[in-house]
Structure formats: C-alpha cells, structure tokens
Amino acid sequence: MSILVNKNTLLLVQGITGQEGNFHTEKMVAYGTKVVAGVTPGKGGEWVLNGKIPVFDSVQIAKDATGANASVIFVPARFAADAMFEAADAGMELIVCITEGVPVSDMMRVRSFLDQKSVRLVGPNCPGLLTPGEAKVGIIPGNIAIPGNVGVVSRSGTLTYEVLYALKNLGMGVSTCVGIGGDPVNGTDFIDTLEMFQEDPETERIVLIGEIGGTDEEQAAEYISKYVDKPVVAFIAGRTAPPGKRMGHAGAIVQGGTGLAEDKIKALQNAGVKVAEHPEQIPELL
Amino acid sequence: MNLHEVYSKRIFGDYGIPIPVGELAKSPAQAQQIAKKIGFPVVVKSQVLVGGRGKAGGIRVAKNEKEAKQNAEDILNLTIKGLPVRMVLIDQAADIKTEIYLGITNDRAARKPVIMASAAGGVDIEEVARKTPDKIIKCHIDPLLGLQNYQSRDLAAGIDLPREHWREFAKIAHGLWEAFLESDATLAEINPLVITGDDQLLAVDGKMVLDDNALFRHPDLEMLRDTDVDQPAEVQARENGLSYIKLDGDIGCMVNGAGLAMTTMDIIKLFGGEPANFLDIGGGASADKVAAALEIILADSSVKAVLFNIFGGITRCDLVAKGILEALEAMDSKVPMVVRLVGTNAVEGRKLLQDAEMETADTLAEAAQKAVAAAKGK
Numbered sequence: 001m002s003i004l005v006n007k008n009t010l011l012l013v014q015g016i017t018g019q020e021g022n023f024h025t026e027k028m029v030a031y032g033t034k035v036v037a038g039v040t041p042g043k044g045g046e047w048v049l050n051g052k053i054p055v056f057d058s059v060q061i062a063k064d065a066t067g068a069n070a071s072v073i074f075v076p077a078r079f080a081a082d083a084m085f086e087a088a089d090a091g092m093e094l095i096v097c098i099t100e101g102v103p104v105s106d107m108m109r110v111r112s113f114l115d116q117k118s119v120r121l122v123g124p125n126c127p128g129l130l131t132p133g134e135a136k137v138g139i140i141p142g143n144i145a146i147p148g149n150v151g152v153v154s155r156s157g158t159l160t161y162e163v164l165y166a167l168k169n170l171g172m173g174v175s176t177c178v179g180i181g182g183d184p185v186n187g188t189d190f191i192d193t194l195e196m197f198q199e200d201p202e203t204e205r206i207v208l209i210g211e212i213g214g215t216d217e218e219q220a221a222e223y224i225s226k227y228v229d230k231p232v233v234a235f236i237a238g239r240t241a242p243p244g245k246r247m248g249h250a251g252a253i254v255q256g257g258t259g260l261a262e263d264k265i266k267a268l269q270n271a272g273v274k275v276a277e278h279p280e281q282i283p284e285l286l
Numbered sequence: 287m288n289l290h291e292v293y294s295k296r297i298f299g300d301y302g303i304p305i306p307v308g309e310l311a312k313s314p315a316q317a318q319q320i321a322k323k324i325g326f327p328v329v330v331k332s333q334v335l336v337g338g339r340g341k342a343g344g345i346r347v348a349k350n351e352k353e354a355k356q357n358a359e360d361i362l363n364l365t366i367k368g369l370p371v372r373m374v375l376i377d378q379a380a381d382i383k384t385e386i387y388l389g390i391t392n393d394r395a396a397r398k399p400v401i402m403a404s405a406a407g408g409v410d411i412e413e414v415a416r417k418t419p420d421k422i423i424k425c426h427i428d429p430l431l432g433l434q435n436y437q438s439r440d441l442a443a444g445i446d447l448p449r450e451h452w453r454e455f456a457k458i459a460h461g462l463w464e465a466f467l468e469s470d471a472t473l474a475e476i477n478p479l480v481i482t483g484d485d486q487l488l489a490v491d492g493k494m495v496l497d498d499n500a501l502f503r504h505p506d507l508e509m510l511r512d513t514d515v516d517q518p519a520e521v522q523a524r525e526n527g528l529s530y531i532k533l534d535g536d537i538g539c540m541v542n543g544a545g546l547a548m549t550t551m552d553i554i555k556l557f558g559g560e561p562a563n564f565l566d567i568g569g570g571a572s573a574d575k576v577a578a579a580l581e582i583i584l585a586d587s588s589v590k591a592v593l594f595n596i597f598g599g600i601t602r603c604d605l606v607a608k609g610i611l612e613a614l615e616a617m618d619s620k621v622p623m624v625v626r627l628v629g630t631n632a633v634e635g636r637k638l639l640q641d642a643e644m645e646t647a648d649t650l651a652e653a654a655q656k657a658v659a660a661a662k663g664k
Contacts, residue, residue, distance in 0.1 A: 156545025248544025
C-alpha cells in the first residue's frame with residue numbers, strides 16, 4: 001500500500017521544460033510513474049519527451065485536462081513559492097518541491113497558506129518520494145531500492161541513497177522512501193511521516209535519517225515513545241559539525257545550543273530507537 | 287549573512303526607527319573629524335561581526351577630539367575574537383536612562399517570526415532567556431498578516447513601559463518588523479533600545495542577520511557582505527558554487543550531498559582520524575567543479591590525505607573520476623587519495639581510477655579507514 005505515492009498517482013511536473021524538469025521527468029516516466037502533464041507558463045500547447053507529455057500554461061488547466069492529483073516542482077528558487085501557492089490553489093492533494101534555496105520567509109508564508117487547505121507538501125530542498133515498483137516522484141534513483149516493508153524518512157539526499165542501497169544489497173526492501181529535505185521550514189516533518197508509516201499496513205519497520213539543526217528529531221523521539229510501536233532505527237549526521245556554521249543544508253546549523261547531534265541521538269535512544277554509528281550499520285540494526 | 291551595526295542601524299533608520307547621529311571612520315584622523323562635527327561626547331565603536339566588543343575594549347567614549355582620535359587609533363589596531371577591526375562607527379553618545387531589548391527572529395519550530403521584548407536590555411539576551419525567561423515577552427507574528435497593533439501594545443504592557451512611550455514604541459516595533467520582512471532577515475535586533483534622559487526612545491545598537499537564500503533579491507544588501515568572517519577558501523568555494531567549511535584536521539573530504547558530507551566527516555572521526563573540511567560538490571558535478579573543489583582542499587597545507595565519497599544518482603561516477611584525474615594532472619600533488627564511488631557508472635569510474643593507480647574502496651567504512659591510515663603515512 002505504501003504512503004503518499006503509488007501506481008495510481010497522476011503526476012504533473014511544474015517546470016517540465018527546464019533542464020532539471022525535463023531530465024528527471026524522463027527518469028520518472030521510465031520508472032513507471034504516471035506523468036500526465038507538465039506546466040510551464042507560456043509554453044502551453046507544447047509537448048515534451050517526443051510527444052508523450054502535454055505542457056500547459058497553468059496547474060489549473062493541466063488538472064482540468066488530465067485529472068492530475070499530485071505535482072512535483074522543479075522550478076528555480078525565486079519562483080518556487082509561487083509554484084507551490086499555485087498548485088495548492090488548484091487543488092493538488094500532494095505537492096513535492098525539489099528546489100533548493102527557497103527563502104525561509106517564503107516558506108513560512110507557504111506553510112501558513114497550505115495549512116488552511118488539505119494539501120500535503122513535501123520539501124522543499126528534498127529528493128522527493130519513492131515507492132519501489134510503483135512510483136518515483138522526484139530525483140531518488142529508481143535502481144537503488146526494491147519493494148519491501150521498511151519505511152524510510154530522511155532530511156538528506158545522497159545519504160538517503162546510501163541507506164537505500166545498503167538495504168537493497170541485503171535483500172531488504174522499502175515501502176516508501178520520503179525525503180523531507182534539508183530546510184528549516186518545510187511541508188512535512190518527521191512526525192507527519194512517522195504517523196503515516198504507523199498507519200500503513202505495508203510498513204513494518206522504520207528508518208529515520210536526521211542531521212544537526214532544529215528539534216525535529218527530538219520531537220519525533222517523543223512522538224515515537226507515545227505512538228509508534230513499529231521498530232525504528234536511526235542515523236544522525238553531523239556529530240563533528242562545528243557550531244554556528246550552516247553545513248550545506250539551510251536547516252543544518254547548530255545555534256544557541258540547540259540542534260546538536262548528541263542531543264538528538266540521546267532523545268531517540270531514550271525513546272527506544274536504535275541509533276547507528278554509521279549508515280552501513282542500519283540494515284543489521286533493523 | 288551578518289550585517290555590521292552601522293548598516294543594520296541605517297536600515298532601521300530608513301524604517302522610521304530613531305538612531306543616533308553617526309558616521310563611519312576608517313582612520314583616526316577621520317574619526318577625529320567626524321567626532322568634531324557631531325559634537326561631544328561621542329562613542330567610538332568597533333565594527334566587527336562578533337559579540338563582546340565592549341569587553342574587548344572595542345567600544346569607548348570620547349569627550350574631546352584628542353580622545354576620539356586616540357580611541358579610534360587604539361580600536362583600529364585591535365583584533366577581536368580573531369577579527370581585525372577595519373572601521374569604527376562614531377555615534378553621538380546618548381544619555382541613557384533605561385535600556386530595553388527589542389528583537390525579531392524566526393521561531394523555527396513554530397514556523398513563524400517571533401518578536402521579543404524585555405526590560406532587561408543591554409545584556410546578552412540569550413542569558414536572560416536562560417536565567418529569567420519570564421522577563422522576555424514574546425509574540426508570534428503571523429507570516430501572512432504581519433505584526434498587528436495589539437501585539438506591539440501587548441509587548442509595551444509586558445515590559446511595563448511607561449504609557450507616554452507606547453506610541454513611539456509601537457512605531458519602532460512596526461518599523462523593525464517592516465525592516466525584518468522586507469530585508470528577508472532572520473534576525474533584526476535593537477539591544478539596547480534606550481529611553482534617554484530627555485525621554486526619547488533611541489536605538490543605540492542594531493544587528494541584522496539576512497537569509498542567505500534570499501540574497502538573490504537583495505543585491506544591494508549582498509554588497510555589504512564582510513568576508514573577514516569567512517575563511518578565504520570558503521569565499522572561493524562560494525564563488526564556485528561549492529559548499530565548504532574549514533575544520534582543524536588533516537583528512538580532506540570531497541562528497542556529493544550535505545548529509546553525506548557530514549556523515550563522511552563523522553566516519554573519519556569514528557575511525558580515529560580528523561576531518562580537515564566539509565565540502566559538498568552538489569549534484570551532477572562536472573569535471574570543472576571537481577577540479578575547483580580539489581584545488582581548495584589541497585590549498586590547505588595541513589591536508590595529509592584526501593577522501594572522495596561520491597554516491598552517483600544523477601551524478602555520473604565516470605565523469606567524477608575524469609574530473610579527479612584531470613585536476614590531479616594539473617596539480618601534481620603527492621597527497622595520498624582514497625576514492626569511493628558508488629552508483630551510476632561506478633564500475634567505469636573505478637576502472638579509470640585504478641588504471642591511474644589510485645586507492646579505491648567499496649564501503650564508506652573501508653574508505654574512511656584507508657584515508658585515516660594514509661594520513662598517518664601508512
């Protein structure tokens with residue numbers, strides 16, 4: 001069953017005619033995701049991928065024409081908030097924003113607006129979602145994971161791929177992999193995803209990949225101790241990160257004594273989560 | 287991006303917040319001239335992007351021209367917490383009766399900006415937050431509505447501000463909010479906001495931190511960047527579209543992806559080594575980017591070994607391998623290197639490197655152990 005995306009997801013791609021959008025749409029289609037439309041304002045009427053996918057001027061027009069119910073955004077940072085507002089306003093049920101570099105004030109406004117509607121946003125600054133064998137919404141390579149019963153939720157990109165690959169090499173499969181992204185204000189956090197995994201009959205075990213900055217992992221630990229009875233294994237990156245420095249991701253910064261890796265690890269361990277010392281250890285801990 | 291006091295206060299001034307008469311000086315003679323123009327007493331304030339300037343002797347009052355010149359000379363010769371003082375702000379000294387804290391920052395967990403006021407102004411607000419949190423009055427600001435009038439009244443009441451100052455305080459609070467919002471700040475702080483001897487409100491100090499992700503829409507503010515706070519290598523990396531942070535160890539790392547880069551640093555430490563840097567080359571790394579990254583890493587003379595950890599999703603491992611080889615050809619470095627390539631075209635990539643007699647590894651643990659050994663000269 002998985003969560004959020006599956007073989008019934010009808011996906012539209014905002015920014016489909018851009019370099020990133022076009023490249024990844026090809027990969028998503030090759031994986032078997034039902035990409036039904038693209039949106040690039042001003043290019044409505046064109047077709048991409050050798051006439052396979054129609055391009056529309058707006059999300060609303062695309063939705064009305066194709067029945068799309070989810071959107072993935074490959075639009076540059078300066079236009080990303082607008083794209084998210086547009087998708088929400090048009091009634092998309094799921095929006096996945098891959099874009100990195102979205103201003104935090106934009107994201108606070110997006111969250112405030114989206115919280116008033118029943119739409120799930122994942123990201124920004126994330127690799128997206130992968131339900132192996134069914135749908136790939138974003139940029140997670142399709143060949144590094146096999147279908148199974150481990151739910152994976154992560155703030156990282158390539159670190160997540162390492163874990164998926166390590167699981168695959170030991171024959172362990174994934175129900176859905178959710179990349180929540182590395183930004184301080186995003187659409188979906190650990191608790192949101194843990195709740196979905198807890199409800200999902202197909203997910204039997206959970207892997208949580210966190211990093212320094214913020215208190216999402218600590219809050220997740222409290223949630224796990226109260227509401228999650230499936231086994232959880234975690235890895236937290238950034239034990240050696242110096243305080244006050246942004247480590248790549250906008251949200252990966254230790255500030256004013258909060259956001260330290262040790263604190264997250266302790267909180268998770270106190271909640272009964274096994275925390276790996278390095279990512280390759282995760283499969284054996286599961 | 288941190289903004290100097292002088293620039294932060296100028297922005298506050300643009301939004302209707304009263305600030306002292308003041309001007310920047312870059313030499314003692316200039317300081318003397320400005321002080322004379324303003325009238326005494328003046329405060330000579332070092333402009334460096336760290337706290338604790340006062341304690342370090344970087345803020346001094348001058349009662350006449352001779353003192354102004356001497357203070358400026360002394361302060362311009364200071365290095366405060368590793369930062370050289372390149373300029374001083376000469377402000378008209380204020381007759382301070384009361385000190386208040388007023389600041390706006392983002393509450394990450396609440397996903398909203400928060401405005402804070404405290405009657406305990408002029409001291410480290412984080413300490414007040416730690417020791418006497420009830421002395422700080424907070425209001426979360428709705429990102430879509432902005433700061434509301436009733437909120438600034440709540441703040442004024444909360445800090446027991448005398449009634450006669452409420453209107454002016456509200457004007458300052460709203461000015462601060464507008465400055466914060468329109469500059470895409472992550473912090474805008476007036477500490478202290480003072481009530482002067484003649485009952486006026488005045489922003490004696492000012493600080494702003496801007497969201498790096500929003501600088502694309504503030505080219506004028508980006509020009510005010512002070513690169514002293516960044517290592518030269520960090521500046522060079524930024525210009526090349528790389529994310530780089532210098533650390534104290536001797537094992538250089540080049541990784542694609544921030545989480546994986548942090549993990550690589552952690553694993554080096556786990557196996558007894560010390561990382562020399564954090565470096566994320568990002569996705570789809572081209573040969574040029576790889577070369578630029580390697581140059582920055584090798585420019586650090588303390589680096590005794592380099593570990594490459596590349597998980598190729600979009601990034602093609604054979605292109606990364608070509609980039610590494612190209613860069614090494616141009617650089618002629620004797621530093622031992624360990625390369626771990628996994629993912630897209632990893633087999634081709636590894637072959638290219640093995641033909642060039644470079645050490646490779648399959649797992650992250652193995653790569654880290656080899657790098658640690660190489661740095662120790664084994």
